Amino acid sequence: MFRRVLRLGLTPGRPNRGLRTRRGGFILDWDAKVSDFKKKIECMLPGKQWGMPYDTSYLPPKQSDVVIIGGGILGLSVAFWLKKMESSRGAIRVLVVEQDHTEYLAVVDAPLVDLQFNPSGCLLLASEKNAATLESNVKMQRQEGAKVCLISPEQLQNKFPWINIEGVALASYGMEDEGWFDAWSLFQGLRRKVQSMGVLLYQGEVTRFITSSRQMETTSGEQVVLRRIHEVQVKMNNSLEYQPVECAVVINAAGAWSGQVAELAGIGKGLPGTLQGTKLPVEPRKRYVHLWHCPQGPGLETPLVADINGVYFRREGLGSNYLGGCSPTEEEEPDPTNLEVDHDFFQNKVWPHLVQRVPSFKTLKVQSNWAGYYDYNTFDQNGVVGPHPLVVNMYFATGFSGHGLQHAPGIGRAVAEMVLEGQFKTIDMSPFLFNRFYLGEKLQEYNIL
Amino acid sequence: MLKIIIPSLMLLPLTWLSSNKNVWINVTAHSFLINTLAMATLWQMNETGMGLSQTFYIDPLSSSLIMLVIWLLPLMLLASQNHIKKETDYNKKLYISMLIILQTLLIPTFSANELMLFYILFEATLIPTLVIITRWGNQTERLSAGLYFLFYTLVGSIPLLIALISINSSLGSLNTLLLTLSNYMLNQSWSNHILWLACMMAFMIKMPLYGVHLWLPKAHVEAPIAGSMILAAILLKLGGYGMMRLSVILDPLTKSMAYPFIMLSLWGMIMTSSICLRQTDLKSLIAYSSVSHMALVIAAIMIQTPWSFMGASALMIAHGLTSSLLFCLANTNYERIHSRTMIMARGLQTAFPLMALFWFLGSLTNLALPPSINLIGELLISISLFSWSNFTILLVGTNILITALYSLYMLITTQRGTLTPHMINLQPSHTRELTLMMLHITPLSLLMINPKFIMGNTL
Numbered sequence: 047m048f049r050r051v052l053r054l055g056l057t058p059g060r061p062n063r064g065l066r067t068r069r070g071g072f073i074l075d076w077d078a079k080v081s082d083f084k085k086k087i088e089c090m091l092p093g094k095q096w097g098m099p100y101d102t103s104y105l106p107p108k109q110s111d112v113v114i115i116g117g118g119i120l121g122l123s124v125a126f127w128l129k130k131m132e133s134s135r136g137a138i139r140v141l142v143v144e145q146d147h148t149e150y151l152a153v154v155d156a157p158l159v160d161l162q163f164n165p166s167g168c169l170l171l172a173s174e175k176n177a178a179t180l181e182s183n184v185k186m187q188r189q190e191g192a193k194v195c196l197i198s199p200e201q202l203q204n205k206f207p208w209i210n211i212e213g214v215a216l217a218s219y220g221m222e223d224e225g226w227f228d229a230w231s232l233f234q235g236l237r238r239k240v241q242s243m244g245v246l247l248y249q250g251e252v253t254r255f256i257t258s259s260r261q262m263e264t265t266s267g268e269q270v271v272l273r274r275i276h277e278v279q280v281k282m283n284n285s286l287e288y289q290p291v292e293c294a295v296v297i298n299a300a301g302a303w304s305g306q307v308a309e310l311a312g313i314g315k316g317l318p319g320t321l322q323g324t325k326l327p328v329e330p331r332k333r334y335v336h337l338w339h340c341p342q343g344p345g346l347e348t349p350l351v352a353d354i355n356g357v358y359f360r361r362e363g364l365g366s367n368y369l370g371g372c373s374p375t376e377e378e379e380p381d382p383t384n385l386e387v388d389h390d391f392f393q394n395k396v397w398p399h400l401v402q403r404v405p406s407f408k409t410l411k412v413q414s415n416w417a418g419y420y421d422y423n424t425f426d427q428n429g430v431v432g433p434h435p436l437v438v439n440m441y442f443a444t445g446f447s448g449h450g451l452q453h454a455p456g457i458g459r460a461v462a463e464m465v466l467e468g469q470f471k472t473i474d475m476s477p478f479l480f481n482r483f484y485l486g487e488k489l490q491e492y493n494i495l
Numbered sequence: 496m497l498k499i500i501i502p503s504l505m506l507l508p509l510t511w512l513s514s515n516k517n518v519w520i521n522v523t524a525h526s527f528l529i530n531t532l533a534m535a536t537l538w539q540m541n542e543t544g545m546g547l548s549q550t551f552y553i554d555p556l557s558s559s560l561i562m563l564v565i566w567l568l569p570l571m572l573l574a575s576q577n578h579i580k581k582e583t584d585y586n587k588k589l590y591i592s593m594l595i596i597l598q599t600l601l602i603p604t605f606s607a608n609e610l611m612l613f614y615i616l617f618e619a620t621l622i623p624t625l626v627i628i629t630r631w632g633n634q635t636e637r638l639s640a641g642l643y644f645l646f647y648t649l650v651g652s653i654p655l656l657i658a659l660i661s662i663n664s665s666l667g668s669l670n671t672l673l674l675t676l677s678n679y680m681l682n683q684s685w686s687n688h689i690l691w692l693a694c695m696m697a698f699m700i701k702m703p704l705y706g707v708h709l710w711l712p713k714a715h716v717e718a719p720i721a722g723s724m725i726l727a728a729i730l731l732k733l734g735g736y737g738m739m740r741l742s743v744i745l746d747p748l749t750k751s752m753a754y755p756f757i758m759l760s761l762w763g764m765i766m767t768s769s770i771c772l773r774q775t776d777l778k779s780l781i782a783y784s785s786v787s788h789m790a791l792v793i794a795a796i797m798i799q800t801p802w803s804f805m806g807a808s809a810l811m812i813a814h815g816l817t818s819s820l821l822f823c824l825a826n827t828n829y830e831r832i833h834s835r836t837m838i839m840a841r842g843l844q845t846a847f848p849l850m851a852l853f854w855f856l857g858s859l860t861n862l863a864l865p866p867s868i869n870l871i872g873e874l875l876i877s878i879s880l881f882s883w884s885n886f887t888i889l890l891v892g893t894n895i896l897i898t899a900l901y902s903l904y905m906l907i908t909t910q911r912g913t914l915t916p917h918m919i920n921l922q923p924s925h926t927r928e929l930t931l932m933m934l935h936i937t938p939l940s941l942l943m944i945n946p947k948f949i950m951g952n953t954l
Contacts, residue, residue: 109634111834137775138836260920272920276833294834295917432916439917466838468913 105289106248106280110141112465113278113293115252115307117144119229120443120450121299122236123458129243131462140245141291143252143280145303161232165225166361167349169206170218171403176354177216184218193222208344208406213354226350226360229451250280253288255296255311257437270322273312273437295465297441302330302382302419304430304444311437321435324484328430328445330382331422335371336392340410343368357399367413372396380417387415420448426488429453431460431478432470441465442480496551499536499565500602502529506595515584519576522591526569533565538948550608552672556952557605559812560736564601564729566938567819568594571721573931574823577830578719579631590631594721597623601729605736610659610669613740614652617697617733621648624730627722628714637717643710651700651707654693661690662744674744681748691748694741695756701734702789704756705763715782716835720826723778727785727822728815735789735811738796739804739951753797760790760797761890768897772904776835777825780905781818784861787898788814791891795876801953803879808951810872813860813939817869820857820935824850827928828909831921837905842914850924851910853932860939862902863895868942868949 112128114121125140132138172180180196187194197219199211205219241247256277264270275296281288300307308314308326316322343366350360359370372395374380380388392412400407423430423445430442443461446453460475470476477489506522506529513521537558539545544554553561571594579587597620604616621644629641663669666679681687700707711731715723742749767787774780792810795803825835827850832840844851863869873895880887947954 107635109833111836111839132775133838134773134775137838139834262920274920292833294832294836294839438920441917465915465917468842468915 116300127462254279640713640717651697655697658693698734727818771901806875813868841912
């Protein structure tokens with residue numbers, strides 16, 4: 047009985063220690079305890095950053111004025127312009143949350159950004175039925191000051207002898223300041239710049255929005271629910287830990303996953319056909335890019351050639367390497383759940399067209415393939431920019447279906463203007479607003495990539 | 496006096512023993528009742544003051560400050576209702592208890608007869624304030640803010656304790672009434688200079704003086720709304736009150752020792768006002784404007800003329816009400832948008848027209864528009880400073896200009912402009928918030944009519 051009393055009297059977490067064991071846990075690991083304690087005291091001294099007793103540097107801050115979901119080129123561009131347009135340094139707190147950190151290694155003390163811009167021009171080929179659209183496009187581009195010209199098939203054959211002009215009715219070629227650049231170095235450079243401007247970049251997945259909603263009635267009498275996002279819950283990878291970030295504005299630049307993020311905010315939850323029930327029609331689509339080597343190929347003068355049927359290729363580097371791909375048709379859409387490359391796709395779909403256009407590509411050897419996601423806008427393949435009419439503090443900068451990189455600086459500025467000034471100032475992007483999904487007005491562009 | 500202190504103390508059992516539904520109603524209603532009681536007892540008609548007992552004495556200087564303390568408790572409770580409602584009931588009661596303890600400590604602080612009692616209570620008020628800032632503040636930076644607040648004040652107050660003890664041992668008593676009658680002349684020796692510094696530094700840091708003002712923006716920004724209100728309205732004035740009380744025993748050294756501090760205040764006024772022009776965080780702007788106004792008070796107390804003391808007392812009360820009002824307005828903003836940055840919330844006039852009225856009145860009193868009591872304070876101080884030295888008019892004039900600039904800048908940035916798309920669907924102004932603003936504006940407007948209540952003891 048005595049033993050039982052004693053056993054019960056011990057700490058509740060140790061029911062069966064018995065009488066022979068000593069409570070020696072306190073003095074074991076003494077050095078670690080002392081150094082722990084010293085660290086805590088050091089944190090407390092004035093001048094040091096006294097945060098929580100444990101290390102929380104990987105968690106995003108608890109409050110941020112703007113939270114940008116998605117740290118890709120569009121998200122970073124919006125962050126850049128927000129910081130550039132603030133009236134004094136440190137005015138707006140911007141937080142960029144990016145899900146996948148493994149690819150984007152931090153570059154410290156890197157030299158100046160060299161975009162490796164190759165001004166070799168873009169050659170767009172058009173068949174008979176698309177010739178008129180191409181001509182009007184070129185006219186519009188020339189009006190804006192772009193130096194492009196229209197080439198007839200004979201001139202095309204003279205200029206680029208390696209090309210086979212069968213089926214080509216018209217071509218457009220950029221003569222100055224047109225070409226391609228290294229997207230990776232742009233991304234890295236932008237990331238560094240944005241960090242130096244004071245934007246916080248954190249890794250995590252947005253799992254939840256804490257919102258509040260109110261029933262309101264539109265002028266036409268339709269009942270809508272206006273929603274406001276108060277907090278963004280950012281979950282850390284490989285862990286259940288999350289950090290709620292209080293925010294004023296959320297910018298959805300999540301690329302291929304923008305549709306899922308929008309659903310988290312309650313966009314699209316309603317009867318289809320109403321404004322309430324209009325979803326954000328952006329979904330991930332997998333696209334392949336292939337790199338091949340062909341010594342007999344077109345050579346150093348190759349522009350970026352966009353063929354009639356959707357195949358494109360361009361020169362990559364100076365060693366007779368070429369890079370290209372093709373957009374699959376609706377029926378052949380590859381499965382977007384993973385980034386596995388289907389090697390047959392190149393053999394069956396891309397190579398025949400390549401050979402037809404450039405006969406010297408018959409002897410090419412594929413060096414590597416990779417796959418990536420387009421943030422594909424299923425409605426009209428054009429981007430969504432600006433606020434959502436019902437979730438009042440969510441802004442979109444997504445859905446460009448593969449053209450996000452080209453448009454990123456302009457879109458970033460447009461969204462920053464919308465957030466800070468309330469309207470588009472430099473370029474009027476109102477055709478790109480979300481409302482067109484509800485109204486059914488497609489913003490079509492003649493594009494083939 | 497007991498009829499004010501005992502009810503304030505009994506508010507504590509009231510919070511803990513009320514049922515959870517009734518806590519807020521009970522405490523707010525009873526603190527309003529204490530208000531009416533205190534107003535009846537505290538309005539002074541003569542310059543001799545009310546000698547209430549052997550320990551408590553209220554003269555016209557203390558009465559306005561005590562009235563401000565008692566007026567502010569229900570206002571703090573009204574302001575905190577929203578952000579504290581997510582906490583557990585136990586935490587809510589704890590928060591209310593902190594506010595009540597603070598009031599109960601502040602009332603005797605302003606009415607203490609003995610300087611030693613004043614000192615003890617002065618230090619004691621630090622503890623509930625520290626708890627409020629570090630426990631219920633919003634950001635992680637609140638911990639460093641609390642640290643700065645605590646240690647800046649303590650560094651000044653320990654020398655004050657030693658100085659008070661030494662004066663006690665040489666004079667025999669620290670009774671404020673007796674001290675005015677004593678002939679304690681400090682001659683010009685090194686130890687007396689250090690004694691002067693020791694007495695004054697604690698209050699300079701509390702005011703705050705420009706060189707040691709670093710704790711104030713941190714503490715004000717990180718504190719919850721009730722913390723900001725009590726800090727801005729009352730705790731800063733502890734410094735001014737202390738300086739006024741202690742200046743009777745520090746003659747004639749003040750004439751020579753005050754120079755550096757007057758220079759620092761005058762220069763600091765302009766510096767902090769200019770910082771306000773560059774601020775993007777709304778609470779930070781109001782915090783720096785507090786530093787700027789209090790610098791005027793320090794300069795006024797240092798030159799020790801009847802008019803300057805009148806101006807200092809008037810400005811203390813007026814600034815207390817105005818700063819508290821502006822913090823409440825900034826808080827209504829923060830509760831809706833979850834951001835303190837000014838440019839994220841623009842064009843509020845279209846969304847909240849009635850609140851825009853209070854923003855307007857608050858900004859106008861902040862820039863000392865006639866005939867508000869802020870103007871009375873600032874004008875009396877500028878005139879007496881001018882008579883002390885002609886050159887000060889340039890600095891004070893520049894400050895008045897820059898104050899007007901940043902007040903209007905704050906008004907225009909938040910109220911005018913286009914409403915950004917993320918500002919639709921904000922909750923309209925609650926009646927509670929409007930009542931809160933009205934309760935700030937009412938004393939400000941009514942005192943305009945009869946400002947002799949706030950003019951202090953040299954009227």
